[in-house]
Amino acid sequence: MADTSLFDRGMATRRAVLGDGHVDKAAAKTTELDDAFQTFITEGAWGSVWSRPGLSKRERSIVTLALLAGLGHEEEFAMHVRATVNTGATEDDIKELLLHVAVYAGVPAANSAYKIAKHELAKREETAP
Structure with a gap:
C-alpha cells in the first residue's frame, strides 16, 4: 500500500x-x-x-553519478547524466566526480563512464537551440 x-x-x-x-x-x-x-x-x-533538505539536487546528482559510475550501472549513469540539465550539475562537475571514481572505484569504471558522459553530453549539444 x-x-x-x-x-x-x-x-x-x-x-x-x-x-x-x-x-x-x-x-x-x-x-x-x-x-x-x-x-x-x-x-x-x-x-x-x-x-x-540536507543536499541540493546538484549535490545529490553528483553523488548519484559517482556511485552509478563506480558500480558500473551504465544505463542508470546515462539517465542521470541526461538529468543534470534539471539538477544543475555541470560538465565540470562530471569531469571532477569521474576523477574520484577513477581513484576510488577504478580506472576501468571511470573510463566506461567517461565514454557514456561524452556521448550523452554530445547528444545534448546536438539538440541545443
Whole structure:
C-alpha cells in the first residue's frame, strides 16, 4: 500500500530531476510485475532520499553519478547524466566526480563512464537551440 504523501512528494521530485517525458514513459511501461517496485523507488529513492533538505539536487546528482559510475550501472549513469540539465550539475562537475571514481572505484569504471558522459553530453549539444 502506497503512502500517498510520500509517493506524491517522490513523484514530484522524480519529475523535477528526470523530466516528465522519462517518468511518463516509465509509468506507461509499468506492469503488474513491477508496479510494487515502481512505488518502492518513487517513495524510497525519490520521496525519502532525493526530497530531503540536507543536499541540493546538484549535490545529490553528483553523488548519484559517482556511485552509478563506480558500480558500473551504465544505463542508470546515462539517465542521470541526461538529468543534470534539471539538477544543475555541470560538465565540470562530471569531469571532477569521474576523477574520484577513477581513484576510488577504478580506472576501468571511470573510463566506461567517461565514454557514456561524452556521448550523452554530445547528444545534448546536438539538440541545443
